[in-house]
Amino acid sequence: MAVKVLLRVLAGESYAASALDSALQAAKLPGRDSGLATHIVYGALRYAPTLQAVLTPMLTEDTHPKVRALLLAGAFEKLILGTPAHAVVSEYVNLARDARFAPPALVNAVLRRVALPPETEETRTALPAWMIRVYRAAYGEDAEPVMADLLTPQPLWLSLSEAGERLLEEEGSEVFSGPNSVRRVALARPLRESAAYMQGEAQPINPASLACVDALGDVDGVRVLDLAGGMGIKAAMLAARGANVTSVDVMPHKHDAARTNLARLGLSADFITHDLTTPLDLPPAALVLLDAPCTGSGTLRSHPEIKLRLTPQAVAQMAALQARMLPHAAAAVAPGGVLVYSVCSVMPQEGQDVIGAFLAAHPDFAPDPLPDLQLPTVSAGAGVLTVPEHGIDGFFIARMRRLS
Numbered sequence: 001m002a003v004k005v006l007l008r009v010l011a012g013e014s015y016a017a018s019a020l021d022s023a024l025q026a027a028k029l030p031g032r033d034s035g036l037a038t039h040i041v042y043g044a045l046r047y048a049p050t051l052q053a054v055l056t057p058m059l060t061e062d063t064h065p066k067v068r069a070l071l072l073a074g075a076f077e078k079l080i081l082g083t084p085a086h087a088v089v090s091e092y093v094n095l096a097r098d099a100r101f102a103p104p105a106l107v108n109a110v111l112r113r114v115a116l117p118p119e120t121e122e123t124r125t126a127l128p129a130w131m132i133r134v135y136r137a138a139y140g141e142d143a144e145p146v147m148a149d150l151l152t153p154q155p156l157w158l159s160l161s162e163a164g165e166r167l168l169e170e171e172g173s174e175v176f177s178g179p180n181s182v183r184r185v186a187l188a189r190p191l192r193e194s195a196a197y198m199q200g201e202a203q204p205i206n207p208a209s210l211a212c213v214d215a216l217g218d219v220d221g222v223r224v225l226d227l228a229g230g231m232g233i234k235a236a237m238l239a240a241r242g243a244n245v246t247s248v249d250v251m252p253h254k255h256d257a258a259r260t261n262l263a264r265l266g267l268s269a270d271f272i273t274h275d276l277t278t279p280l281d282l283p284p285a286a287l288v289l290l291d292a293p294c295t296g297s298g299t300l301r302s303h304p305e306i307k308l309r310l311t312p313q314a315v316a317q318m319a320a321l322q323a324r325m326l327p328h329a330a331a332a333v334a335p336g337g338v339l340v341y342s343v344c345s346v347m348p349q350e351g352q353d354v355i356g357a358f359l360a361a362h363p364d365f366a367p368d369p370l371p372d373l374q375l376p377t378v379s380a381g382a383g384v385l386t387v388p389e390h391g392i393d394g395f396f397i398a399r400m401r402r403l404s
């Protein structure tokens with residue numbers, strides 16, 4: 001199952017999370033087996049650049065993607081997970097033969113021979129040189145532990161009410177501490193089957209994602225525009241804090257998912273379908289959040305496949321889209337009001353550069369001090385970057401005030 005999921009993700013057909021989720025739901029594996037399948041999929045993707053560097057010279061250009069996916073999983077088990085080599089070889093040869101996935105003799109030869117490459121920065125971090133430079137520039141001395149952390153399994157973060165915490169513990173889940181109202185949780189059963197989730201007492205959210213909401217300050221009783229609101233994770237947090245939320249996104253099906261999720265949480269918001277690269281015809285609001293579409297480069301621990309696809313050209317394209325959306329978000333801010341811009345990316349082009357160019361062209365806006373985000377951050381131009389360590393995502397967050 002892990003190999004089939006890897007095949008879909010490597011072909012660019014799906015993100016790992018959704019491909020794995022549907023495969024796990026269909027397969028109904030016992031808990032330990034689904035844990036192992038999850039570990040193989042994410043681990044193989046996290047280490048893929050390093051593992052592919054040693055596998056590729058042993059293959060030919062026309063080696064089938066199925067064979068590549070199978071060998072990637074096998075190499076991960078042998079070289080990173082530390083499964084005994086003879087067990088990996090025999091299991092993957094059987095799999096290749098029984099599932100008709102690959103020529104067994106090839107699998108046997110490659111998995112016997114494959115070994116870790118000599119250590120360089122790139123093989124150690126499983127990141128391309130240009131991304132290593134981005135991490136070093138953003139985090140300085142902290143870059144090394146940050147990049148090491150990106151290779152480890154991602155914890156589950158839940159925003160929990162007291163009742164939610166109690167319900168999870170009653171089911172045998174472990175609830176650990178966490179920043180803000182978010183807790184790190186080790187689940188005893190799938191989240192969607194837990195009473196806490198079904199009763200609307202738990203919402204998955206990364207602490208850095210919640211920090212974007214924190215950046216708005218006190219929202220209780222305030223009308224808030226949640227621009228690029230997507231499936232409404234931040235809209236839910238805003239509504240839970242008493243905001244009167246209008247969520248805008250270009251994709252109507254995301255509104256449906258957001259409405260369903262808000263209803264589960266006993267919350268509500270208004271939804272507007274609109275392309276934010278064009279003017280937004282809404283009365284100005286005191287608080288506006290633009291959580292812009294981005295490359296997701298700050299989420300490599302939970303979405304390791306992103307690093308396999310990301311190119312400097314894709315970063316530039318995303319930055320151009322963000323720069324087109326920001327002035328329309330700004331026009332929706334009432335005089336004296338606040339605009340928060342956030343992206344789950346650590347690329348300077350999508351964060352500080354977009355904001356720097358915006359502020360230079362809009363003298364009616366000025367950087368405004370951020371409230372305490374309760375997370376480690378480093379400064380990045382007129383905003384901050386959260387430090388993507390210990391399972392916290394890397395977000396760029398800037399807060400600006402409209403002066404007139």
Ligand SMILES: C[S@@+](CC[C@H](N)C(=O)[O-])C[C@H]1O[C@@H](n2cnc3c(N)ncnc32)[C@H](O)[C@@H]1O
Nearest residue numbers: 228229230231232233234249250275276291293
């Ligand atoms: C980072 S996601 C938003 C996540 C969301 N704020 C949340 O917390 O759940 C970015 C969103 O931007 C939306 N988007 C992309 N291009 C857009 C456009 N031109 N106009 C409006 N929304 C757009 C995408 O559909 C996506 O939902």
